[in-house]
Structures are given as C-alpha cells and as structure tokens.
Amino acid sequence: MTLEFVESMKNLKVRNDDVFLVTYPKSGTIWTQQILSLITSEGHRNGTEKINTNERVPWLEFPQLNENIDHNSRPSPRMFVSHLSEAFVPRELKNKKGKVIYVMRNPKDVMKSFYHFQDIAVLAEKSPNFDHFFEKFLDGEVYAGKWFDHVRGWYTHKNDYNILFLKYEDMIKDLRSTVKKVCSFLGIKLDDEAMDIVVKKASFKEMKNDPLANKDNMPEDLIDKKLGSFMRKGQVGDWKNLMTVAQNETFDKIFQEKMGDLSLNFTWQIS
Ligand SMILES: Nc1ncnc2c1ncn2[C@@H]1O[C@H](COP(=O)(O)OS(=O)(=O)O)[C@@H](OP(=O)(O)O)[C@H]1O
Secondary structure, three states, X not given: OOHHHHXXXXXXXXXXXXXXXXXXXXXXXXXXXXXXXXXXXHHHHOOOOOOOHHHHOOEOOOHHHHOOOOHHHOOOOOEEEEOOOHHHOOHHHHHOOOEEEEEEOOHHHHHHHHHHHHHXXXXXXXXXXXXXXXXXXXXXXXXXXXXXXXXXXXXXOHHHOOEEEEEHHHHHHXXXXXXXXXXXXXXXXXXXXXXXXXXXXXXXXXXXXXXXXOOOOOOOOOEOHHHOOOOOOOOXXXXXXXXXXXXXXXXXXXHHHHHOOOOOOOOOOOO
C-alpha cells in the first residue's frame, strides 16, 4: 500500500450497489467477510465454489493481495474490505451512494488480538512485551492508527453515509440476528435453510477449519502459520488474561476521556 494509492482511492467511482466493509484491525474483519460471502453466494454456502473470502471481498487499499486487482474494472455488484479511516475512503460514499458496514469490537480485546497477531504477521514490527505494545496501541503507533480516532471518525460522521454499525460482541451473543440485520441492510432475503448454513459456516469452529475463510491460504511471507493461528480464540474478555489492574485503570480513564461523549457502549466481557 502506498500513500499515493490510498489518495487515489478517494476518487474511486462508487456504484449504487457497492458494499464497503470497514473495520479497525482485529475487530471482526474476516468474520464479516465470510458472512458477506455466505449471504451473497450460494456457491459459497453449498461449497461448490472454492473461492477465498479475501477474493470475494477484496481489499480496497491492498490491491497486491488480490493480484493487483483493478477495482474500476470489477463487475458489479462489488464488495470491498478496508481498514481506512473515515477521511480516506472514496468521497462518493458520503453522498450515501453505496453501502458501508462498519464493525467494531471492544478495544481491550482488539488490543490483545493485535498483540498476538504480531507473532504471526511476518512484516509487523514486533513489540518485545505487552507493556511496550500497550503504549504503542494507545499512541496509535500501530497499523491503522489510534483505535479511538478510527471509531470516533466513523461514528461521528455516520449521518453522511448509508451505514450499518455492527459489534463483534453482538455477533458472539447472537450471530443469527446479526446475519439478519446484514441481509436486511443489503436487501437480500434468505430462507431458513440458507440462514442456518450462513450461521453454521460463519461460526468460529467452522471457520478455523476452513482454509477459504481463515487466512491459511495467505502467502507465508505475510502470515507464518507455524507461529500461530489467525483464528486465535474468538472470545470476549480475553484482555483480562493479559492486562494488569493498573493498565486496565489507565485504559478506562483514556477511554472515558476520548469516547465518553459518544453514545457508544461496548461489552467488555460475557459471563
Ligand atoms: N467466526 C468467528 N467468531 C469469533 N471470532 C472470530 C471469528 N472469525 C474471526 N474471529 C476473530 O477475529 C479476530 C481477527 O480479527 P480481524 O479479522 O479483524 O483481523 S484483521 O484485522 O483482518 O487482521 C481474531 O480474534 P482473536 O481470537 O481475539 O485474536 C479472530 O479469532
């Protein structure tokens, strides 16, 4: 990804039936790519088409991950996935052209997932320990910058977009309801049998064993599978196994300062 390319994406011609999935890293990106793939493709549901979710929902800002795909020449309907901040996505989306699905996850679990991801992400700058990563995350010295800015940017500009917000924890609690919400947002009707398949194939257990959906097919120079799995735990509240009491207090204080004025609630654990 070059800055020049990202800049050029601001001018991408948006089509009415485009769908942009946007996330801060580690918030449920591949999960929602899989859900979108299953909802929109019968061949993905019944296993007759062997296409990676990363190809069905290609990266907006990483064309090299999809054989240098040229988004302009893709047939409609197109789906995209992106980690871009609100200020960097195609401007035409602001005219409520196309649809945006923004998935968020409680930032303590995001941070923990991100910390472990550096073990397997070959190109990631490694932190020697969690204390170091904790500071880096708070300072936004990680890919995609500060979590607080990313979420705030999208949330406070929500009225400019045709946008559906989803939360990772809601997906954990009731995946079927989330799938229904996505179907309704996309104007797609699935019968009960198709819905059952989507919910089953988008479960953590199924995805962990599905190389089309779990990044096992990623090149080894990007993800080193010997060092860990991309589908790590898929839980809510795993941050408790890593953050100290002091770090948690610091985080809560910063969260309150930066997000306290927004009507956004997160689920920090599920008992
Ligand atoms: N089906 C399903 N159910 C529950 N959780 C799931 C599922 N699929 C992916 N995951 C978890 O999502 C985390 C990876 O997030 P992303 O896909 O956003 O990562 S990335 O930004 O694309 O690198 C990562 O979270 P952690 O396990 O906490 O590390 C994945 O395990």
